[in-house]
Amino acid sequence: VEYDGTSYHGWQLQKNVPTVQGSIEKVLGKILGAPTRVHGAGRTDAGVHAQGQVAHFLSNWARSLVELQRACNALLPPDISIAELTQAPDGFHARHSARAKRYVYTIRNAPLRSPLRRLYCLHVASRLDVSLMQEAAEHLLGSHDFAAFGSPTDGTPSTVREMWEARFESGEQGDTWHFVICGSGFLRYMVRSIVGTLLWTGTGKIRPEEFRLVLESRDRSRSGPTAPPHGLCLVSVEYGVGDATES
Amino acid sequence: VEYDGTSYHGWQLQKNVPTVQGSIEKVLGKILGAPTRVHGAGRTDAGVHAQGQVAHFLSNWARSLVELQRACNALLPPDISIAELTQAPDGFHARHSARAKRYVYTIRNAPLRSPLRRLYCLHVASRLDVSLMQEAAEHLLGSHDFAAFGSPTDGTPSTVREMWEARFESGEQGDTWHFVICGSGFLRYMVRSIVGTLLWTGTGKIRPEEFRLVLESRDRSRSGPTAPPHGLCLVSVEYGVGDATES
Numbered sequence: 012v013e014y015d016g017t018s019y020h021g022w023q024l025q026k027n028v029p030t031v032q033g034s035i036e037k038v039l040g041k042i043l044g045a046p047t048r049v050h051g052a053g054r055t056d057a058g059v060h061a062q063g064q065v066a067h068f069l070s071n072w073a074r075s076l077v078e079l080q081r082a083c084n085a086l087l088p089p090d091i092s093i094a095e096l097t098q099a100p101d102g103f104h105a106r107h108s109a110r111a112k113r114y115v116y117t118i119r120n121a122p123l124r125s126p127l128r129r130l131y132c133l134h135v136a137s138r139l140d141v142s143l144m145q146e147a148a149e150h151l152l153g154s155h156d157f158a159a160f161g162s163p164t165d166g167t168p169s170t171v172r173e174m175w176e177a178r179f180e181s182g183e184q185g186d187t188w189h190f191v192i193c194g195s196g197f198l199r200y201m202v203r204s205i206v207g208t209l210l211w212t213g214t215g216k217i218r219p220e221e222f223r224l225v226l227e228s229r230d231r232s233r234s235g236p237t238a239p240p241h242g243l244c245l246v247s248v249e250y251g252v253g254d255a256t257e258s
Numbered sequence: 259v260e261y262d263g264t265s266y267h268g269w270q271l272q273k274n275v276p277t278v279q280g281s282i283e284k285v286l287g288k289i290l291g292a293p294t295r296v297h298g299a300g301r302t303d304a305g306v307h308a309q310g311q312v313a314h315f316l317s318n319w320a321r322s323l324v325e326l327q328r329a330c331n332a333l334l335p336p337d338i339s340i341a342e343l344t345q346a347p348d349g350f351h352a353r354h355s356a357r358a359k360r361y362v363y364t365i366r367n368a369p370l371r372s373p374l375r376r377l378y379c380l381h382v383a384s385r386l387d388v389s390l391m392q393e394a395a396e397h398l399l400g401s402h403d404f405a406a407f408g409s410p411t412d413g414t415p416s417t418v419r420e421m422w423e424a425r426f427e428s429g430e431q432g433d434t435w436h437f438v439i440c441g442s443g444f445l446r447y448m449v450r451s452i453v454g455t456l457l458w459t460g461t462g463k464i465r466p467e468e469f470r471l472v473l474e475s476r477d478r479s480r481s482g483p484t485a486p487p488h489g490l491c492l493v494s495v496e497y498g499v500g501d502a503t504e505s
Contacts, residue, residue, distance in 0.1 A: 015373045060374060090373045126262045126337045127307060127378065127491075183430040244374075 012051075012064040015090040016240065017130055021057040022064070031055075031091060035066070038086040042079065043070050052105040052248040053112055054164060056200070058240030060131065063094075063113075063247035067105040103250075111175070111249040113193040116206045116242045121186040132187060133206075133242035139213035141179050141188055147212040147222035148190070151177040151205065158229035160205050161198030170229070172196050191246075200237050207235035259298075259311040262337040263487065264377055268304040269311070278302075278338060282313070285333040289326065290317050299352040299495040300359055301411060303447070305487030307378065310341070310360075310494035314352040350497075358422070358496040360440040363453045363489045368433040379434060380453075380489035386460035388426050388435055394459040394469035395437070398424040398452065405476035407452050408445030417476070419443050438493075447484050454482035 012035070020028040024036065032049055039047040052065040072079050080096040087093070102108075117132035119125065120139045128134075151174045158170040176193035190209065192202060208225055211217045217225070225233045259282070267275040271283065279296055286294040299312040319326050327343040334340070349355075364379035366372065367386045375381075398421045405417040423440035437456065439449060455472055458464045464472070472480045 013373050015376070062374060084370065089371070089376050092371055092373050094370060123331065123341060124336070124339055126260050126339050127309060129262070129336050130377075131374065 012061060012066055013092050013094045014061050014064065015130075016055060016058050016060045018090060019057065021059065022051050022053070022055045022061075031061075031064075032066075034088060034091055035083075035093075038083055039068060039070070041086060042082045043072060050105045052109045053197070053245050055243075055245055056203075056240055059243045059245065060241070061245040064245050065105050065109070065248040065250075067099050067103060105248075108250050109196070109248050110251065111193055111195060112197060113176070113191065113246045113249070114197070114202045115244050115246050116190040116192075116202055116238065117182065117244070118188045118190065118206075118210075118242060119184075119186055120188065128184075128187075130241060131244070133239055135210065135213075137214050139188075139210070140215070141213060143215075143219055144190075144209045144213040145179045147209055147219035148177040148179065148192075148205075150219070150223040150226055151192070155226060156229050157198055157201055157226070159225050159227075159231055159234045160208070161201035162231075164199045170198055172198070172201075202243055203238040203240065204231075204234050204236075206238035206242070209235075210238065211235045259308060259313055260339050260341045261308050261311065262377070263302060263305050263307045265337060266304065268306065269298050269300070269302045269308075278308075278311075279313075281335060281338055282330075282340075285330055286315060286317070288333060289329045290319060297352045299356045300444070300492050302490075302492055303450075303487055306490045306492065307488075308492040311492050312352045312356070312495040312497075314346050314350060352495070355497050356443070356495050357498065358440055358442060359444060360423070360438065360493045360496070361444070361449045362491050362493050363437040363439075363449060363485065364429065364491070365435045365437065365453075365457075365489060366431075366433055367435065375431075375434075377488060378491070380486055382457065382460075384461050386435075386457070387462070388460060390462075390466055391437075391456045391460040392426045394456055394466035395424040395426065395439075395452075397466070397470040397473055398439070402473060403476050404445055404448055404473070406472050406474075406478055406481045407455070408448035408478075411446045417445055419445070419448075449490055450485040450487065451478075451481050451483075453485040453489070456482075457485065458482045 014031050019031050022031045024030050024032045035049050047068050049066045049068045076096050080093050083093045118135055119132045120135050122136055124134045154173040156171050172195050174194040178191055180189045182189055212222050261278050266278050269278045271277055271279045282296050294315050296313050296315045323343050327340050330340045366379045366381050369383055371381045401420040403418050419442050421441040425438055427436045429436055459466055459469050
């Protein structure tokens with residue numbers, strides 16, 4: 012599922028406010044003629060975007076999947092689309108079967124704000140030293156207790172996760188940076204809280220070594236502010252045997 | 259001036275609807291303490307964006323231009339910004355002094371629509387032969403009567419304009435094309451009407467040679483539909499002696 016999160020109160024169904032899950036369930040309900048529960052891999056927060064969210068649902072649709080996908084995309088609003096629809100293997104669960112998720116947080120580092128780029132990247136006016144941010148980000152690699160950066164979302168109380176990628180890539184435009192992070196799973200607000208703390212490093216407020224100490228502290232009060240949601244995008248979710256990123 | 263045209267009824271001031279000119283005049287009026295008329299180089303239509311619109315106004319602001327620019331950007335809405343503010347030479351007029359304008363029309367050619375890219379490019383699901391579109395576009399180069407593609411906007415009834423560039427560039431993403439067109443001036447709806455007709459060429463409805471016949475006909479009823487505004491962006495306006503594109 013691809014979506015522009017700007018107008019939604021996040022992925023997860025809530026009463027009386029628009030959510031991505033709610034919009035998809037409404038459309039599937041109409042097409043399938045029965046209430047249909049949709050389970051997403053990642054519960055993105057209000058304002059967060061997705062290029063490659065994955066979700067599953069049960070149905071006894073008898074016609075082709077191409078027809079079902081087309082019907083969904085015809086009824087879904089312009090800011091949500093089903094990019095791919097396939098039959099899942101038995102026992103598949105979008106969230107429980109996920110082995111890895113990849114997020115990208117996009118930062119535009121330039122003196123002035125840009126109207127045409129305001130919706131999908133965070134504008135930072137102060138000059139950032141991205142090499143220091145990259146140095147700090149490397150401390151995230153491997154298995155750590157990430158309690159300093161978020162709280163568990165699921166039943167499990169563990170705050171340990173494993174990260175395989177955490178790096179800055181320069182964007183197509185010279186003033187833009189993509190922070191790419193890929194790991195076994197993410198706590199609530201984790202990527203945005205990491206980005207907020209990396210921004211401290213980039214502006215010289217803390218050194219990369221101090222970033223490591225924040226991580227090791229497991230103390231939420233020591234991390235930086237949660238970066239705004241609109242810079243964040245859930246890029247992909249990876250599953251099963253044969254995945255390069257399998258844990 | 260950079261702006262996201264999505265929420266505006268175009269550049270030009272109109273009663274009771276939001277326009278870009280209206281928003282800037284309101285802000286300047288507040289800062290300068292007097293009603294201030296703003297003259298734009300190009301009157302972009304409703305929904306059209308700009309990266310490099312140019313506008314002038316008269317004022318007796320006594321402090322620095324940096325302060326004025328900062329004050330404007332602080333009061334302007336997030337979808338409009340003053341990217342650069344300088345003192346114009348005597349007799350400068352944003353529209354009358356302009357020697358060239360450059361527009362880019364962005365097309366995304368892919369089977370499915372994309373929520374994250376819907377605001378700034380036209381989605382075309384049918385497969386386009388961009389080499390045919392490029393071949394057709396070359397007929398636009400030079401001086402022509404463009405009456406087939408639009409009507410004059412200004413006092414002058416002439417529909418003759420000169421084009422120096424008209425080419426397709428592939429975008430950063432593999433499925434995206436930028437149609438870049440640079441010329442001495444543009445009739446109302448001209449770029450969008452050209453794009454609508456080029457799309458006829460790209461889908462095989464007419465051959466590049468027939469595109470030339472449409473141009474030569476000077477007959478508005480023979481050109482294609484006006485392409486939607488959201489794919490169009492006024493990229494730059496060029497002035498004066500020494501410009502590469504001076505006529």
